[in-house]
Amino acid sequence: MNNSDNENILICDNVSKYYSLGSSTIEALKNVTLSIKKAEFIAIAGPSGSGKSTLLHILAGLDKPSTGSVKLLDYDIHKLDDDRLSKMRNKHIGFIFQTFNLIPVLNVYENIEYPCLIYSKDRKNKERIFLLLEEIKMLDKIKKRPNQLSGGERQRVAIARALINSPSIVFADEPTANLDHKTGDIIMNIMKSMNEKYSTTFVFSTHDPTIMKNAERIIHLQDGKLIKDQS
Amino acid sequence: MKVLFLKHAFRNIFRNRFRSISILLTTGICSAVLIVIGGFYDYLFRSVENEVIAEQGHIKIYKKASGESSGDFSQEMWECTDYDGLEKDILNCNNVSMVTPRLVISGLAGFDEKTAIFQGDAVVFERENMINAILLHGKTPLSTESETSGVHIGKILARNLGVGRGDIINLLVQTDIVKGISFTVTDVITTVSEELDRVYIKMPLKPVQTLLDTNKLHSMHVFLKENKDTDAIKNRIGEIIKKRGLDLKVSLYNESGSYFEEVQNVYMNNYYFILMVIMITIFFSIANTITMAIMERVKEMGTLRSFGMSIRHLIVLFIYEGFFLGLFGYAFGIFIAVSGSTIINSIGGIYIPPPPTEEKGFYAIINISLVPLFISFIIATGVSVLSSFISTLKITSLTIIDELGHI
Numbered sequence: 001m002n003n004s005d006n007e008n009i010l011i012c013d014n015v016s017k018y019y020s021l022g023s024s025t026i027e028a029l030k031n032v033t034l035s036i037k038k039a040e041f042i043a044i045a046g047p048s049g050s051g052k053s054t055l056l057h058i059l060a061g062l063d064k065p066s067t068g069s070v071k072l073l074d075y076d077i078h079k080l081d082d083d084r085l086s087k088m089r090n091k092h093i094g095f096i097f098q099t100f101n102l103i104p105v106l107n108v109y110e111n112i113e114y115p116c117l118i119y120s121k122d123r124k125n126k127e128r129i130f131l132l133l134e135e136i137k138m139l140d141k142i143k144k145r146p147n148q149l150s151g152g153e154r155q156r157v158a159i160a161r162a163l164i165n166s167p168s169i170v171f172a173d174e175p176t177a178n179l180d181h182k183t184g185d186i187i188m189n190i191m192k193s194m195n196e197k198y199s200t201t202f203v204f205s206t207h208d209p210t211i212m213k214n215a216e217r218i219i220h221l222q223d224g225k226l227i228k229d230q231s
Numbered sequence: 232m233k234v235l236f237l238k239h240a241f242r243n244i245f246r247n248r249f250r251s252i253s254i255l256l257t258t259g260i261c262s263a264v265l266i267v268i269g270g271f272y273d274y275l276f277r278s279v280e281n282e283v284i285a286e287q288g289h290i291k292i293y294k295k296a297s298g299e300s301s302g303d304f305s306q307e308m309w310e311c312t313d314y315d316g317l318e319k320d321i322l323n324c325n326n327v328s329m330v331t332p333r334l335v336i337s338g339l340a341g342f343d344e345k346t347a348i349f350q351g352d353a354v355v356f357e358r359e360n361m362i363n364a365i366l367l368h369g370k371t372p373l374s375t376e377s378e379t380s381g382v383h384i385g386k387i388l389a390r391n392l393g394v395g396r397g398d399i400i401n402l403l404v405q406t407d408i409v410k411g412i413s414f415t416v417t418d419v420i421t422t423v424s425e426e427l428d429r430v431y432i433k434m435p436l437k438p439v440q441t442l443l444d445t446n447k448l449h450s451m452h453v454f455l456k457e458n459k460d461t462d463a464i465k466n467r468i469g470e471i472i473k474k475r476g477l478d479l480k481v482s483l484y485n486e487s488g489s490y491f492e493e494v495q496n497v498y499m500n501n502y503y504f505i506l507m508v509i510m511i512t513i514f515f516s517i518a519n520t521i522t523m524a525i526m527e528r529v530k531e532m533g534t535l536r537s538f539g540m541s542i543r544h545l546i547v548l549f550i551y552e553g554f555f556l557g558l559f560g561y562a563f564g565i566f567i568a569v570s571g572s573t574i575i576n577s578i579g580g581i582y583i584p585p586p587p588t589e590e591k592g593f594y595a596i597i598n599i600s601l602v603p604l605f606i607s608f609i610i611a612t613g614v615s616v617l618s619s620f621i622s623t624l625k626i627t628s629l630t631i632i633d634e635l636g637h638i
């Protein structure tokens with residue numbers, strides 16, 4: 001192992017994903033190998049069906065690869081059992097969805113707080129929650145339920161929720177696809193500022209060239225293959 | 232962690248209000264049925280208990296019939312040299328109010344040309360004039376002499392024989408030879424059951440013993456002032472009897488195998504049946520609710536897992552939801568039961584029509600008591616938890632991606 005390997009917080013080694021539909025097999029990912037360093041801000045680009053979501057899910061430990069392995073912070077995450085992998089997701093991984101996925105029965109504050117309380121009882125997270133609320137400019141809406149918020153506001157809450165446990169890496173699957181351009185820019189700016197302030201690694205997928213421009217590194221996928229990795 | 236899930240589960244109840252209200256009604260009515268029927272049976276038990284005690288006393292002293300086939304409660308005649316002493320010893324025990332001897336006798340009763348089979352007790356009238364009987368004519372004596380030498384006769388038997396107050400009936404009793412005796416009818420009585428009214432004659436002990444040329448008894452009945460310390464008193468009487476060298480059995484009115492216990496078992500079997508029906512109802516209602524909730528929230532489960540909840544946590548979350556539904560249903564059930572039984576009791580109870588062997592129905596009151604309250608709490612919450620646990624097992628096979636992809 002050389003020195004540059006040590007900086008990698010995530011190593012995706014020869015990952016493939018097959019879906020079998022009846023007799024035919026769809027190869028959603030083919031032998032994808034890549035590594036990600038701390039504090040990188042990475043876009044995954046590619047046409048629809050190229051495997052962006054599949055890759056993000058596998059890297060975030062939400063889906064299992066058919067072959068290959070993913071190492072996050074030296075854990076081979078797909079070898080962990082449900083309890084350990086869940087804890088790993090809670091402590092070290094954040095995930096932001098295209099459709100926001102907030103819990104409708106909980107208010108803004110409670111949605112952000114949720115991940116902190118799953119594995120610990122202490123409510124000392126208040127300070128951090130308010131810090132994040134300030135960063136996403138939602139301090140005036142902490143008591144609002146998700147259905148009382150706009151799409152952009154919801155996604156801001158989702159970002160805060162993904163960041164609350166100070167994860168090493170945050171994945172976002174087309175976080176701006178359901179938002180207008182202006183709101184999308186705001187979301188990207190928040191992500192970028194979090195990346196700079198806390199050195200949190202971000203990996204997001206997008207079709208949108210203007211969104212892509214925010215990234216320092218763009219990984220291009222096509223038909224499940226990594227065709228270009230540009231920094 | 233628990234508080235978080237409790238809060239989330241609690242809020243989830245309000246997501247589908249119609250469904251939650253209907254499950255609340257179901258578990259509420261089920262709990263109320265258990266509480267009310269429990270309270271109703273409690274009242275019936277107590278009535279039967281009081282009846283049995285009023286007839287037989289709290290404690291019975293008798294000689295178990297010899298012979299292998301005879302059960303614990305079959306009896307044969309016995310005697311002792313000093314009845315008065317025995318009675319006095321027993322009366323000296325704490326809480327004892329009366330001791331009274333009985334001899335069971337049966338045979339043929341005749342009046343005019345008519346005869347009928349009779350069954351009866353020979354008793355000390357002064358002590359148990361009112362026991363086991365409602366007197367038709369009451370306390371106004373015919374004459375002092377005939378009051379203690381006369382008999383009380385069941386009203387159907389009296390009608391069948393055509394006897395009335397003041398008539399003289401002839402009784403034939405078979406021991407080793409057939410013997411006859413005549414008594415004045417001093418009153419016509421209603422006993423506890425129609426069956427008994429058809430055959431019953433209560434007669435004075437002394438003349439019957441003289442007729443049979445014996446001073447033997449079948450039983451002595453001990454009546455207590457208060458229904459408490461029964462076991463201690465029973466043991467004390469056992470010692471007294473042993474000391475006197477008598478080989479007699481002492482049994483409590485509610486001993487296993489006793490009439491009272493049999494009646495109680497019949498009610499309890501009914502109650503278990505109802506309990507089962509209610510458990511099944513609650514089980515399937517909750518299972519249905521939780522299954523629907525799971526189906527509606529598949530995507531949310533994927534989200535929860537994406538930020539760190541394990542399958543185990545999800546199961547706990549749904550179990551809490553089932554628990555709340557059961558608990559609130561139970562609380563609602565208490566409300567229904569208490570208000571329902573208050574209304575029923577305030578109008579004098581529920582009329583219970585007479586069973587086939589009896590003449591008069593009666594009004595039953597509902598005694599809401601702790602035991603059915605507790606049972607129904609355990610059933611409502613326990614079955615709900617079990618049912619939601621079983622319903623959640625299917626989520627163990629779902630992957631996060633399946634869940635997130637769900638619309």
Ligand SMILES: Nc1ncnc2c1ncn2[C@@H]1O[C@H](COP(=O)(O)OP(=O)(O)OP(=O)(O)O)[C@@H](O)[C@H]1O
Pocket residue numbers: 019021026027028046047048049050051052053054055
């Ligand atoms: N559950 C599945 N079953 C079968 N095929 C699947 C499944 N999920 C994804 N695929 C296939 O895998 C390939 C990659 O899909 P994926 O969703 O990763 O693409 P994507 O790049 O995210 O597309 P989009 O930009 O439209 O979101 C597609 O061909 C898709 O049809």
Ligand SMILES: [Mg+2]
Pocket residue numbers: 052053054173
């Ligand atoms: Mg996609």
